[in-house]
Amino acid sequence: MSATFDPRNRYLITGGTLPDGTTADVLIEDGLLAAVGQDARARAGTSAEAAAAETINATGRIILPGLVDLHTHLRQPGREDSETVETGTRAAALGGFTSVHAMANSTPVADSAGVVEQVWQLGREAGWCDVHPVGAVTVGLGGERLAELGAMAQSRAEVRVFSDDGMCVWDPVMMRRALEYVKAFDGVIAQHAQEPKLTDGAQMNEGALSSVLGLAGWPAVAEEAIIARDVLLAQHVGSRLHVCHVSTAGSVEIIRWAKERGIEVTAEATPHHLLLTEELVRTYNPVYKVNPPLRREEDVMALREGLADGTIDTIGTDHAPHTAETKECEWTVAAMGMTGLETALPVVQQALVDTGLMDWAGISRILSSTPARIARLTDQGRISSEGVFELGAPANLTVYDPSVIRAVDPESHATKSRNSPFRGMELPGQVTDVFNHGHPVVRDRALATPRTQHQQNQHQQQLKQQTGSAQQ
Amino acid sequence: MKHLLSTQDLSHADALRILDTAEEMATVSGREVKKLPALRGRTVVNLFLEDSTRTRISFEAAAKRLSADVINFSGKGTSVSKGESLKDTVQTLEAIGADAIVMRHWASGAAAQLADSGWIRSAVVNAGDGTHEHPTQALLDAFTLRRHLALRHGTAPHGTDLAGMKVVIVGDILHSRVARSNLWLLTTLGAEVTLAAPPTLVPVGVGDWPCTVTYSLDEALAGAPDAVMMLRVQSERMHDAFFPSAAEYTRSWGLTDERLGMLEASGVEDAVIMHPGPMNRGLEISAAAADSTRNTALEQVANGVSIRMAVLYLLLSASDSPDPSTPTAPSDRKATA
Numbered sequence: 030m031s032a033t034f035d036p037r038n039r040y041l042i043t044g045g046t047l048p049d050g051t052t053a054d055v056l057i058e059d060g061l062l063a064a065v066g067q068d069a070r071a072r073a074g075t076s077a078e079a080a081a082a083e084t085i086n087a088t089g090r091i092i093l094p095g096l097v098d099l100h101t102h103l104r105q106p107g108r109e110d111s112e113t114v115e116t117g118t119r120a121a122a123l124g125g126f127t128s129v130h131a132m133a134n135s136t137p138v139a140d141s142a143g144v145v146e147q148v149w150q151l152g153r154e155a156g157w158c159d160v161h162p163v164g165a166v167t168v169g170l171g172g173e174r175l176a177e178l179g180a181m182a183q184s185r186a187e188v189r190v191f192s193d194d195g196m197c198v199w200d201p202v203m204m205r206r207a208l209e210y211v212k213a214f215d216g217v218i219a220q221h222a223q224e225p226k227l228t229d230g231a232q233m234n235e236g237a238l239s240s241v242l243g244l245a246g247w248p249a250v251a252e253e254a255i256i257a258r259d260v261l262l263a264q265h266v267g268s269r270l271h272v273c274h275v276s277t278a279g280s281v282e283i284i285r286w287a288k289e290r291g292i293e294v295t296a297e298a299t300p301h302h303l304l305l306t307e308e309l310v311r312t313y314n315p316v317y318k319v320n321p322p323l324r325r326e327e328d329v330m331a332l333r334e335g336l337a338d339g340t341i342d343t344i345g346t347d348h349a350p351h352t353a354e355t356k357e358c359e360w361t362v363a364a365m366g367m368t369g370l371e372t373a374l375p376v377v378q379q380a381l382v383d384t385g386l387m388d389w390a391g392i393s394r395i396l397s398s399t400p401a402r403i404a405r406l407t408d409q410g411r412i413s414s415e416g417v418f419e420l421g422a423p424a425n426l427t428v429y430d431p432s433v434i435r436a437v438d439p440e441s442h443a444t445k446s447r448n449s450p451f452r453g454m455e456l457p458g459q460v461t462d463v464f465n466h467g468h469p470v471v472r473d474r475a476l477a478t479p480r481t482q483h484q485q486n487q488h489q490q491q492l493k494q495q496t497g498s499a500q501q
Numbered sequence: 502m503k504h505l506l507s508t509q510d511l512s513h514a515d516a517l518r519i520l521d522t523a524e525e526m527a528t529v530s531g532r533e534v535k536k537l538p539a540l541r542g543r544t545v546v547n548l549f550l551e552d553s554t555r556t557r558i559s560f561e562a563a564a565k566r567l568s569a570d571v572i573n574f575s576g577k578g579t580s581v582s583k584g585e586s587l588k589d590t591v592q593t594l595e596a597i598g599a600d601a602i603v604m605r606h607w608a609s610g611a612a613a614q615l616a617d618s619g620w621i622r623s624a625v626v627n628a629g630d631g632t633h634e635h636p637t638q639a640l641l642d643a644f645t646l647r648r649h650l651a652l653r654h655g656t657a658p659h660g661t662d663l664a665g666m667k668v669v670i671v672g673d674i675l676h677s678r679v680a681r682s683n684l685w686l687l688t689t690l691g692a693e694v695t696l697a698a699p700p701t702l703v704p705v706g707v708g709d710w711p712c713t714v715t716y717s718l719d720e721a722l723a724g725a726p727d728a729v730m731m732l733r734v735q736s737e738r739m740h741d742a743f744f745p746s747a748a749e750y751t752r753s754w755g756l757t758d759e760r761l762g763m764l765e766a767s768g769v770e771d772a773v774i775m776h777p778g779p780m781n782r783g784l785e786i787s788a789a790a791a792d793s794t795r796n797t798a799l800e801q802v803a804n805g806v807s808i809r810m811a812v813l814y815l816l817l818s819a820s821d822s823p824d825p826s827t828p829t830a831p832s833d834r835k836a837t838a
């Protein structure tokens with residue numbers, strides 16, 4: 030860190046509730062967590078430039094480590110009409126995320142060092158949060174040839190998470206090779222578990238309702254069979270497996286079984302699968318069409334319990350923006366996916382905190398420290414399991430007001446797309462401030478300045494000071 | 502009633518109202534001048550995005566007998582061509598002056614979507630959507646059955662339902678919108694329904710449905726049904742391994758000559774055979790069964806026109822009455838279009 034002291038790099042957050050439940054002040058200095066607790070104010074006060082440190086009153090608010098999403102679709106390159114890295118990361122910041130993983134199913138597919146570096150660079154230029162590209166497992170998500178996983182890992186994007194998300198790595202030999210190969214650079218394969226034959230033409234969860242609605246069923250076993258196979262493969266070759274968007278009670282059971290056997294498997298659940306059920310499909314409104322599909326009440330409950338008991342490790346938003354044209358059409362041909370970055374934390378609060386299943390230490394674990402660990406990020410989620418921040422860690426923080434209730438209005442969202450299934454629903458909570466590496470990207474519920482611009486301002490300020498002193 | 506989208510949400514009272522109105526309409530079809538002035542000046546659009554000449558002609562005849570203007574619009578093939586959305590299509594049709602849109606669509610739920618979308622103000626009639634429902638087919642089947650029941654009892658059909666009637670529906674239940682619509686409507690009207698099909702063609706979750714399920718057609722026929730409704734077997738199902746071969750299907754689930762004999766011997770005097778058509782003779786139904794006097798296929802076709810007249814009449818004459826929730830009166834709508 031620069032030895033030059035700049036008061037613009039000092040922020041004092043006062044009176045917030047830490048994940049461990051205690052009330053404390055937090056001091057950010059030069060992008061790092063300088064002090065937490067009683068000495069934060071003291072340290073800010075003794076400093077000669079104390080008055081210049083900006084103070085954020087966080088009374089009644091929760092201070093969380095910045096959220097980390099392992100599963101975001103930013104659509105760039107290729108589908109800039111539904112999202113760009115710029116708009117997607119604005120949405121991420123407003124949702125409290127300081128790091129997102131951009132899924133590889135762009136056009137072209139992120140299956141080479143060139144494309145992942147492009148996405149990584151766009152993320153840096155946008156400056157709203159850290160963007161970590163996910164690399165494709167197979168060339169073009171085709172499932173037939175391994176992509177250059179090593180080149181992506183060694184690129185400037187330093188890819189550690191690989192996924193053919195949207196497509197399942199169905200061939201067991203391909204899956205085995207991928208799991209083995211990424212051991213060379215401590216990578217992880219994030220599997221979209223969907224047996225393709227069992228889900229050919231599938232439109233919604235298979236069950237009594239799909240039969241009544243006349244929509245082709247998507248059986249739970251199509252997800253569970255792949256997860257069962259993959260955990261056994263991961264055990265056999267001794268690799269790390271991550272299961273994307275788990276959606277059924279049976280999947281939770283299989284993962285629980287695998288963890289008991291010591292298999293190195295982690296899993297994520299999406300916010301929408303924690304709150305919504307297949308009953309919504311009765312409307313035939315494609316805003317509820319998603320992959321994997323919305324399931325039954327029992328599945329929702331099993332996912333919540335799985336998160337509470339640690340079987341499911343993290344929340345992945347599966348933020349999937351789509352244009353109006355691809356959603357305002359017949360259910361059968363509508364695109365699958367929902368936006369989710371800006372509603373994730375409120376949904377998780379409603380499903381897990383307000384139900385008493387989890388405390389805020391648990392939330393900071395599933396939304397920040399655990400996904401950071403899975404993706405091998407060292408500058409995110411630096412918090413102990415008890416909910417204590419690590420001093421000296423990069424200041425990636427989210428200040429959240431859990432007390433407000435508001436109706437979701439997708440028209441006001443920063444994401445370019447409007448396909449939120451929560452439209453009109455009353456959800457608790459509101460992100461108020463977000464610090465990305467010490468830079469306030471969100472202030473008082475609104476986007477502030479991106480990290481890059483802030484740095485530029487800072488440089489100009491320094492330049493002014495230097496030229497000013499030279500003139501004296 | 503603003504739309505007719507399914508039989509699942511059709512109340513007993515509404516179903517009887519349609520059947521009774523259809524009885525009135527049937528008398529028109531028996532006249533020398535087969536026309537009523539009821540819908541003069543109204544426009545009915547037949548929007549058929551999946552081929553079905555029989556259903557379209559039936560709706561067309563129904564609308565014309567009510568003196569409505571008819572516009573036929575069919576989309577080619579079964580895939581959406583990019584850039585021509587359902588929204589644009591129906592909004593165009595309404596701009597031309599449609600008062601009702603009769604839609605056949607390859608996608609389940611398309612009619613419900615159209616009715617709920619806020620894209621249009623016209624009445625929507627579901628003329629078959631994907632593997633979901635085909636409500637007017639179920640209504641005409643119920644109408645046909647009710648007439649048979651009335652004939653047996655020597656009473657008029659008006660105001661009666663199907664209480665106590667036993668109906669067996671046979672074949673590809675899984676993919677059949679006719680089977681679904683019939684099951685809901687027949688049970689609403691008090692009939693007992695048995696589904697007979699190979700296990701691969703029985704929908705998941707059928708245990709919650711208000712019916713009995715059997716894998717044996719012989720067992721179903723032994724129960725002395727009043728009606729046996731045969732479903733058409735789609736030839737592509739055979740390649741999809743829902744059953745091993747056509748011959749095996751016919752042996753187990755076809756209405757063969759032997760099973761026709763069982764029906765004769767069942768003790769129900771005028772037990773009928775129904776089929777939504779077109780029939781695969783020799784596959785799901787033998788030639789003798791198809792040509793039997795018990796087969797109501799042609800009656801069903803004739804009754805279809807009466808039912809569709811009743812539906813169009815009830816939907817369009819009801820929307821004549823001033824509706825405070827509609828900002829623009831129908832006459833103004835025409836002027837602006």
Ligand SMILES: [Zn+2]
Nearest residue numbers: 194195221273
């Ligand atoms: Zn996926």
